[in-house]
Amino acid sequence: MGRITLDKVQKKFGEAEVIPPLDLTIEDGEFVVFVGPSGCGKSTLLRLIAGLEDVTNGEIRIDGNPATNLPPAKRGLAMVFQSYALYPHMSVRKNIAFPMKMAGMDQAEQDRRITKAAEALNLTDYLDRRPGQLSGGQRQRVAIGRAIVREPAAFLFDEPLSNLDAALRVGMRMEISELHAKLQTTMVYVTHDQVEAMTMADKIVVLRAGHIEQVGSPLELYHSPRNTFVASFIGSPKMNLLTGDIARSHDATTIGIRPEHLDVVERDGTFVGRVGVSEHLGSDTFFHVHIPQMEEPMTVRAGGEVGLRHGDTIHLHPQADKIHRFDAQGLRVA
Amino acid sequence: MARAITTQKKIMWTVLSWGIGLLIFFPIMWTFLTSFKTEATAISDPPVWFFFDWTLENYAAVLERSNYPLALTNSIVIALGSTLLGILIAVPAAWAMAFVPGKRTKDVLLWMLSTKMLPAVGVLYPLVLIAKYFDIMDSRILLVMILMLINLPIIVWMLYTYFREIPGEILEAARMDGANLKNEIIYVLTPMALPGIASTILLNIILAWNEAFWTIILTTVNAAPLTKFIASFSAPEGLFYAKLSAASIMAIAPILIMGWFSQKQLVRGLTFGAVK
Numbered sequence: 030m031g032r033i034t035l036d037k038v039q040k041k042f043g044e045a046e047v048i049p050p051l052d053l054t055i056e057d058g059e060f061v062v063f064v065g066p067s068g069c070g071k072s073t074l075l076r077l078i079a080g081l082e083d084v085t086n087g088e089i090r091i092d093g094n095p096a097t098n099l100p101p102a103k104r105g106l107a108m109v110f111q112s113y114a115l116y117p118h119m120s121v122r123k124n125i126a127f128p129m130k131m132a133g134m135d136q137a138e139q140d141r142r143i144t145k146a147a148e149a150l151n152l153t154d155y156l157d158r159r160p161g162q163l164s165g166g167q168r169q170r171v172a173i174g175r176a177i178v179r180e181p182a183a184f185l186f187d188e189p190l191s192n193l194d195a196a197l198r199v200g201m202r203m204e205i206s207e208l209h210a211k212l213q214t215t216m217v218y219v220t221h222d223q224v225e226a227m228t229m230a231d232k233i234v235v236l237r238a239g240h241i242e243q244v245g246s247p248l249e250l251y252h253s254p255r256n257t258f259v260a261s262f263i264g265s266p267k268m269n270l271l272t273g274d275i276a277r278s279h280d281a282t283t284i285g286i287r288p289e290h291l292d293v294v295e296r297d298g299t300f301v302g303r304v305g306v307s308e309h310l311g312s313d314t315f316f317h318v319h320i321p322q323m324e325e326p327m328t329v330r331a332g333g334e335v336g337l338r339h340g341d342t343i344h345l346h347p348q349a350d351k352i353h354r355f356d357a358q359g360l361r362v363a
Numbered sequence: 364m365a366r367a368i369t370t371q372k373k374i375m376w377t378v379l380s381w382g383i384g385l386l387i388f389f390p391i392m393w394t395f396l397t398s399f400k401t402e403a404t405a406i407s408d409p410p411v412w413f414f415f416d417w418t419l420e421n422y423a424a425v426l427e428r429s430n431y432p433l434a435l436t437n438s439i440v441i442a443l444g445s446t447l448l449g450i451l452i453a454v455p456a457a458w459a460m461a462f463v464p465g466k467r468t469k470d471v472l473l474w475m476l477s478t479k480m481l482p483a484v485g486v487l488y489p490l491v492l493i494a495k496y497f498d499i500m501d502s503r504i505l506l507v508m509i510l511m512l513i514n515l516p517i518i519v520w521m522l523y524t525y526f527r528e529i530p531g532e533i534l535e536a537a538r539m540d541g542a543n544l545k546n547e548i549i550y551v552l553t554p555m556a557l558p559g560i561a562s563t564i565l566l567n568i569i570l571a572w573n574e575a576f577w578t579i580i581l582t583t584v585n586a587a588p589l590t591k592f593i594a595s596f597s598a599p600e601g602l603f604y605a606k607l608s609a610a611s612i613m614a615i616a617p618i619l620i621m622g623w624f625s626q627k628q629l630v631r632g633l634t635f636g637a638v639k
Contacts, residue, residue: 117555127542
């Protein structure tokens with residue numbers, strides 16, 4: 030079981046309020062991702078749940094039991110850190126065994142779980158090595174192994190993939206998702222990378238300056254962002270946000286059109302502009318289009334084979350039902 | 364050209380280093396040589412260097428006249444005891460200062476160090492009175508306590524600088540893994556800080572071994588360590604240079620040999636963790 034409830038949880042460092050009072054429920058078995066730009070308080074929020082920081086006001090409950098003042102060791106949660114935080118003086122085996130040793134588990138059960146975790150994480154051949162002799166990906170797997178053997182109520186991940194190279198990151202992302210599918214244990218995952226959030230989460234919590242901007246499934250956030258911040262933060266490349274006459278003609282202060290919802294047409298486009306930088310990815314091409322009456326270039330996703338060059342004129346037509354409208358406060362207009 | 368200058372400089376530095384090294388080593392070497400001379404040769408003018416009748420009579424005399432094994436035992440007990448007791452107190456103190464610092468942690472550290480600047484004589488009377496009150500004058504336990512207190516600021520400072528090099532996330536990981544404070548210190552912090560703790564222990568054993576003010580004043584016979592043992596040879600019947608030298612060599616030999624074997628650790632200890 031691992032249902033985590035935050036009730037008006039607030040965190041201040043001295044006078045500075047990092048997290049204003051905030052409510053959030055994480056259901057048992059859910060994969061929840063906290064995402065937001067750096068300094069938005071997502072890591073602090075995770076550390077509050079872990080018990081590594083003290084809550085200034087409010088209450089945290091784990092499976093209905095008050096946990097606000099419990100030390101981290103008593104909360105039954107496991108954490109994977111960005112720096113892996115392995116014990117450098119212990120072998121991989123001892124690293125993985127450490128939480129079980131602290132729990133006073135008998136040796137036979139410890140060995141059984143170590144073997145099982147090592148098999149699942151491809152670490153069997155490395156059990157007698159020290160962390161210093163492992164690659165980054167292997168170290169992260171040891172950290173995950175150390176977390177799973179104690180069968181925690183929930184896993185907490187603090188940007189676990191940031192120190193890995195791009196190829197490895199994709200692989201580890203899949204492994205963590207697989208792990209979640211297999212264990213069905215609650216996972217709370219912090220990242221600044223919206224791609225990680227979109228690909229892994231059941232539920233995304235978008236944070237800005239300690240405030241929750243929106244909570245929802247990846248597709249909910251993609252299809253109906255609650256405000257312009259979420260709209261531009263979720264989705265890659267970023268949504269085009271347009272103001273002025275074009276927005277007024279849609280009864281809004283700002284309208285948003287995602288690059289993939291702009292069609293390149295032969296003539297009579299809603300927007301006519303000049304092609305700037307093109308990014309060819311093979312499957313797709315992203316054009317940055319300069320439109321005379323707009324300050325910022327618009328991003329357009331076109332097929333891989335569209336033969337337009339730098340300086341060519343381009344006609345664009347937005348898909349009418351995919352236009353997002355926002356009012357003067359930046360909030361979504363239904 | 365550039366190369367020639369470098370070589371010249373190298374030679375210059377080498378000569379200079381050896382010169383300073385020999386200068387510092389000279390008193391120890393002279394004491395060593397004198398300890399094998401007769402009392403007459405020891406004070407002969409001009410001094411005799413190497414070519415004299417080497418004799419062990421001074422060592423025999425020293426061993427006969429005083430209780431060297433007792434003094435050696437006392438020195439070992441006092442140096443090790445005060446250092447280990449100090450470590451036991453300083454590890455939690457340095458842990459608190461390094462990982463949960465408060466607003467005034469730096470001030471506390473500096474204040475602790477400032478006590479090292481207090482002239483020892485200044486607290487002589489109070490300490491003697493306290494020792495008398497508890498009837499522990501001339502006892503090992505008294506010296507263990509006093510030397511521990513004297514060196515505690517240095518032990519805390521050294522451990523503090525070593526602990527600061529340990530990433531806090533690893534200790535947080537231990538906390539998440541279910542370790543309470545005691546287990547966190549025993550299983551994670553201490554093993555990771557072991558090289559630093561070893562340097563601290565070594566340096567403090569040497570400091571305690573060489574401490575000559577309190578050890579001489581607060582002991583008479585029972586707890587007298589090697590410092591008192593040396594001092595006793597410069598006393599009543601006038602100076603006997605050769606015997607004094609023999610006593611000195613016997614007193615410093617153990618610590619000299621220990622220092623020789625642990626040079627690397629010591630250098631790290633003396634730089635207070637500043638150099639990795």
